[in-house]
Amino acid sequence: MNTFLSDLPRYPFLQYALLTGILASVACGIIGSYVVTKRITYIAGSIAHTVLGGLGAARYCQAVCGWEWFHPFYGAVLAALASALIIGIVSMRAKQREDTVIGSLWAIGMAAGILFIYRTPGYNEDLMSYLFGSILMVSPGDLWMIACLDVLVVAAGVLFYNRFLALCFDEEFARLRGVNVELFYLLLLCLTALTVVLLVSVVGIVMVIALLTIPAAIAGELTKRLWHMMVLSTLLTILFTVTGLAVSYGPDLPAGATTIIIAGAAYLFVVGGLRIHRLRRKH
Amino acid sequence: MEGEVIVSFQKVDFSYNSVPVLEGVSFAIYDRSFISIVGPNAGGKTTLLKLMLGLLNPSRGTIEVFGMPPERARSFIGYMPQHVQFDTSFPVTVLDVVLMGRLGNGTRFGPYGKKDRAICIEALRRLEMHDAWKHPFGALSGGQRQRVLIARALATEPKLLLLDEPTSNVDVAVETELFELLNALSKTTTVIVVSHDLGFVSQYVQRVVCVNRTVAVHPTAAITGEMISDLYGAAVRMVQHDHRE
Numbered sequence: 001m002n003t004f005l006s007d008l009p010r011y012p013f014l015q016y017a018l019l020t021g022i023l024a025s026v027a028c029g030i031i032g033s034y035v036v037t038k039r040i041t042y043i044a045g046s047i048a049h050t051v052l053g054g055l056g057a058a059r060y061c062q063a064v065c066g067w068e069w070f071h072p073f074y075g076a077v078l079a080a081l082a083s084a085l086i087i088g089i090v091s092m093r094a095k096q097r098e099d100t101v102i103g104s105l106w107a108i109g110m111a112a113g114i115l116f117i118y119r120t121p122g123y124n125e126d127l128m129s130y131l132f133g134s135i136l137m138v139s140p141g142d143l144w145m146i147a148c149l150d151v152l153v154v155a156a157g158v159l160f161y162n163r164f165l166a167l168c169f170d171e172e173f174a175r176l177r178g179v180n181v182e183l184f185y186l187l188l189l190c191l192t193a194l195t196v197v198l199l200v201s202v203v204g205i206v207m208v209i210a211l212l213t214i215p216a217a218i219a220g221e222l223t224k225r226l227w228h229m230m231v232l233s234t235l236l237t238i239l240f241t242v243t244g245l246a247v248s249y250g251p252d253l254p255a256g257a258t259t260i261i262i263a264g265a266a267y268l269f270v271v272g273g274l275r276i277h278r279l280r281r282k283h
Numbered sequence: 284m285e286g287e288v289i290v291s292f293q294k295v296d297f298s299y300n301s302v303p304v305l306e307g308v309s310f311a312i313y314d315r316s317f318i319s320i321v322g323p324n325a326g327g328k329t330t331l332l333k334l335m336l337g338l339l340n341p342s343r344g345t346i347e348v349f350g351m352p353p354e355r356a357r358s359f360i361g362y363m364p365q366h367v368q369f370d371t372s373f374p375v376t377v378l379d380v381v382l383m384g385r386l387g388n389g390t391r392f393g394p395y396g397k398k399d400r401a402i403c404i405e406a407l408r409r410l411e412m413h414d415a416w417k418h419p420f421g422a423l424s425g426g427q428r429q430r431v432l433i434a435r436a437l438a439t440e441p442k443l444l445l446l447d448e449p450t451s452n453v454d455v456a457v458e459t460e461l462f463e464l465l466n467a468l469s470k471t472t473t474v475i476v477v478s479h480d481l482g483f484v485s486q487y488v489q490r491v492v493c494v495n496r497t498v499a500v501h502p503t504a505a506i507t508g509e510m511i512s513d514l515y516g517a518a519v520r521m522v523q524h525d526h527r528e
Contacts (some may be wrong), residue, residue, distance in 0.1 A: 033337065071503050077417070118433070160392070160393065162386060162394075165383070166383045168373075169368065170367050170383065172338065173362070173364070173367075173383060176336060176357050176360070177357075177358075177383065177384070177386035177387040178357065178386070181385055220371075224376055225375065225376055226379075228374070
């Protein structure tokens with residue numbers, strides 16, 4: 001913790017990491033609240049894992065085909081959006097097949113990613129950083145892309161708040177009030193996909209769902225309105241990513257995993273605390 | 284003296300996965316009337332409402348609402364469903380729920396306006412739920428939730444109000460109050476209420492739409508014991524409900 005604080009002003013990479021965590025947290029708090037109330041955590045999980053396919057393919061194209069412009073970030077965005085649209089369309093057209101498609105895409109995306117990375121010359125450290133996060137390796141260029149995506153996601157999430165709330169609460173009524181339910185459901189899945197991409201560098205593919213849902217779940221226990229849930233969830237995500245980074249830095253622990261452990265502990269603490277509080281009040 | 288036709292069904296058939304639910308349904312509902320749809324469970328009452336809303340499509344026949352296909356007439360209809368499947372921990376307040384009735388009427392982006400909030404508070408006041416506007420919706424009792432959902436339907440400022448079993452969770456006193464309110468509303472708005480309690484509704488409504496696979500429309504003055512037993516398939520004991528003074 002102290003090493004983190006004394007090194008922070010000296011090393012730009014730490015400042016980039018801190019900014020990445022804070023920026024991603026805003027999108028995560030807002031979209032995570034929609035994901036939790038709409039109960040589409042599994043869809044978010046599947047999208048996260050297909051991102052590996054996109055990252056792997058883009059890395060392969062860079063290294064083998066010489067497509068220098070094809071940054072893995074673009075591959076991740078494309079794969080995430082494609083899987084969001086596939087899952088969304090299947091769940092609207094053939095609801096009974098939804099979970100099969102979610103599960104299949106989950107595994108196929110990972111398999112494709114692993115094959116591409118295996119055939120990409122060089123060290124396989126890419127794989128580890130994609131899976132478990134690499135917040136300390138964020139470059140200024142990455143930071144710009146993260147900031148742009150973040151602005152896009154947050155703007156859409158806030159601008160269409162009323163429609164998304166109606167969609168999450170009572171889809172049939174939203175449809176009757178003239179909301180294009182299919183379009184907004186697909187938009188919500190696409191925003192989820194972009195949020196997943198933002199979070200991949202923070203905690204890695206494997207732990208994305210935890211960061212998307214745990215802060216929102218804690219906030220949901222403590223608030224009565226969706227936008228209050230979003231604000232609290234955003235603040236909690238910032239708290240978890242920043243403390244995760246600070247705590248892991250000194251003893252050289254993986255930052256992503258540390259962040260998730262802190263978030264999980266906080267969740268247990270809050271849920272347990274509320275149970276005890278309610279029991280006491282009854283007596 | 285009858286106004287213009289608001290809802291018309293012509294030779295409508297509907298089936299769920301080839302199981303016929305409604306057959307050869309033809310009837311008309313006129314402007315500014317108070318109508319009840321009655322019939323046994325699974326007789327097709329909710330199906331009839333969903334056809335009027337265009338949430339279901341008939342397998343045969345034509346349906347017109349305000350002279351349009353039902354999907355296009357939706358914006359004029361205020362609907363209260365019988366059940367809303369939602370998570371009781373969903374973070375919404377009573378006012379948030381009622382404000383959903385303002386979607387499509389007012390603001391497209393960003394927060395709802397002052398006028399929207401005023402309309403919603405007024406709708407809640409009519410159902411005597413305005414004191415609870417800040418309460419979490421999930422913490423309400425079944426009857427209170429129904430009243431909030433009716434307020435949501437009113438907040439759409441409808442020309443046609445469709446209520447599916449609005450009194451299934453409330454006691455007789457509240458039921459009477461609600462029907463007095465609907466009676467007053469029916470002077471300016473057409474009101475269609477699904478009910479299982481024919482005896483009770485018959486003191487308020489002008490016509491009863493009896494649904495049990497087929498549909499028959501009766502003026503309430505003409506309801507007889509024979510008609511009821513035709514509808515429900517057995518002799519039903521009638522009770523005179525005379526709560527009104």
